[in-house]
Amino acid sequence: MNDLYPSTRLPLEDGDLLAAVDLGSNSFHMVVARYLLGQLRIVDRLRETVRLAEGLDGKGGLEAAVRQRAIDCLARFGQRVQDIPPQRIRAIATNTVRSLAQPQSFLVPAEAALGHAIEVVSGREEARLVYLGVAHAQPSKPGELRLVIDIGGGSTECIIGSGFEAIERESLQLGCVASTRRFFPSGKLSKKKWRDALTEATAQFQQFTGTYRALGWHEVIGSSGTNKAIGEICAALKLTKGAVTAEALPVVRDRLLQADHIDDIDLPGLSSERRPVIAGGVLVLEAAFAALNLQRMAVSKAAMREGILYDMVGRGGEHDPRDSSVEALMVRYAIDQKQAARVEHSLMRLFDQVAKSWSMDADDRLMLMRAARLHELGLVIAHSQYHVHGSYVVENSDIAGFSQQQQRFLAALIRTHRRGIPKSAFDALPDRLLAVARRSAALLRLAVLLHRSHENGEIPRLDLRADGNQLTLTVSRRWLEARPLVKADLDGEPEDMAGLGIQLQIIAA
Numbered sequence: 416m417n418d419l420y421p422s423t424r425l426p427l428e429d430g431d432l433l434a435a436v437d438l439g440s441n442s443f444h445m446v447v448a449r450y451l452l453g454q455l456r457i458v459d460r461l462r463e464t465v466r467l468a469e470g471l472d473g474k475g476g477l478e479a480a481v482r483q484r485a486i487d488c489l490a491r492f493g494q495r496v497q498d499i500p501p502q503r504i505r506a507i508a509t510n511t512v513r514s515l516a517q518p519q520s521f522l523v524p525a526e527a528a529l530g531h532a533i534e535v536v537s538g539r540e541e542a543r544l545v546y547l548g549v550a551h552a553q554p555s556k557p558g559e560l561r562l563v564i565d566i567g568g569g570s571t572e573c574i575i576g577s578g579f580e581a582i583e584r585e586s587l588q589l590g591c592v593a594s595t596r597r598f599f600p601s602g603k604l605s606k607k608k609w610r611d612a613l614t615e616a617t618a619q620f621q622q623f624t625g626t627y628r629a630l631g632w633h634e635v636i637g638s639s640g641t642n643k644a645i646g647e648i649c650a651a652l653k654l655t656k657g658a659v660t661a662e663a664l665p666v667v668r669d670r671l672l673q674a675d676h677i678d679d680i681d682l683p684g685l686s687s688e689r690r691p692v693i694a695g696g697v698l699v700l701e702a703a704f705a706a707l708n709l710q711r712m713a714v715s716k717a718a719m720r721e722g723i724l725y726d727m728v729g730r731g732g733e734h735d736p737r738d739s740s741v742e743a744l745m746v747r748y749a750i751d752q753k754q755a756a757r758v759e760h761s762l763m764r765l766f767d768q769v770a771k772s773w774s775m776d777a778d779d780r781l782m783l784m785r786a787a788r789l790h791e792l793g794l795v796i797a798h799s800q801y802h803v804h805g806s807y808v809v810e811n812s813d814i815a816g817f818s819q820q821q822q823r824f825l826a827a828l829i830r831t832h833r834r835g836i837p838k839s840a841f842d843a844l845p846d847r848l849l850a851v852a853r854r855s856a857a858l859l860r861l862a863v864l865l866h867r868s869h870e871n872g873e874i875p876r877l878d879l880r881a882d883g884n885q886l887t888l889t890v891s892r893r894w895l896e897a898r899p900l901v902k903a904d905l906d907g908e909p910e911d912m913a914g915l916g917i918q919l920q921i922i923a924a
Contacts, residue, residue: 538586
């Protein structure tokens with residue numbers, strides 16, 4: 416990180432337990448690991464076939480029976496992690512929850528059942544986490560590129576990376592559950608239906624095959640249950656020893672199509688649990704092989720859930736991807752780093768004085784630090800309404816390490832750090848984040864306002880007291896009188912801050 420900024424890491428301690436919960440579109444997984452001597456030791460795994468994607472009704476709704484199935488599963492998972500500190504648990508939802516018209520209608524009861532917040536990530540962030548899990552499970556040679564293909568229930572992620580870094584990430588709306596429902600809705604199978612479906616699926620891969628082929632790769636690895644199941648079928652048919660090859664895959668497909676209906680599929684090595692969705696999975700993999708001209712794909716035991724664990728280790732060490740992402744945005748958008756550092760320094764002074772009264776924690780502090788660093792991002796677009804421009808960029812970019820909720824949280828802080836507070840400023844946030852978002856916005860507003868003149872030097876007196884939603888700020892009278900522009904802005908701030916539901920009193924002493 417730049418020397419202007421302190422470390423934002425929350426260090427892990429030897430013996431800490433970590434838990435990753437993966438709310439996939441086909442299965443829900445949970446992995447619990449212990450952090451020992453810089454390594455992760457898996458101590459428990461749970462998996463349940465929920466088939467969340469089966470409940471999508473085409474209008475962004477989720478069938479009640481499927482919702483209840485998911486909530487019941489999460490309640491069981493919640494029992495396992497109830498004694499693990501919340502900062503050591505990450506629960507991540509993927510494609511199906513992204514597809515919901517009103518995700519909060521599912522997330523609120525789901526979070527209550529799990530006893531923990533659930534993050535929704537973009538397809539490209541899902542791809543990064545998948546790659547991280549595979550890369551740790553199967554290290555590559557230095558400098559070699561690898562292609563990772565993850566076929567989930569609702570989407571397929573394709574990643575080219577080197578070492579532990581994902582270089583190219585793509586997410587397609589193709590998965591074993593979704594594709595089976597889409598291309599074989601009645602369950603009937605035929606060679607013609609398969610050819611038509613394969614043409615459409617292959618076209619989706621061809622959107623990025625040129626870029627991927629130009630970059631190249633040394634090996635191909637498949638992850639998640641679908642690829643593992645197809646590899647097991649290849650082995651059971653004695654076609655390979657568990658890999659999937661260009662020669663073996665058509666044999667699997669032809670054997671599958673001997674059945675006239677999905678219920679009648681008879682493939683050696685295929686579990687009854689996987690049978691209802693295997694057709695969509697084989698179809699997607701055949702499309703990937705065709706579009707990318709693949710010859711052989713090894714199968715990894717690791718997937719996104721392991722990636723979540725290693726991402727947590729990175730956050731607790733010196734490799735938090737969020738810090739790297741923020742630094743990259745600062746460079747890309749030519750943010751004035753000295754001004755950002757001034758604002759951040761004063762913001763941390765204010766935060767530390769009210770954190771206990773406002774029940775704000777270390778994660779809230781980190782989000783404010785990042786907001787301070789990015790609050791002027793929109794200036795590169797236009798000075799007028801730059802807070803609006805910056806908010807839009809942050810909310811709508813693919814930012815590695817951040818969930819959709821975290822990006823919306825940052826975007827809301829950037830949107831409200833100056834001028835009036837729109838009534839809709841926090842509409843995109845779940846209810847559980849509203850109070851801390853408004854209070855964080857109040858602190859950021861004060862820090863930005865106090866550094867209105869962009870001048871160097873410590874503010875001699877900066878005392879802040881919080882009592883409920885009342886804030887009292889005491890600043891040096893002499894310092895304030897020497898800065899009439901700052902004083903004028905402070906005089907008008909109590910009226911603006913009322914839009915956050917906070918009463919502000921300014922005392923010059």
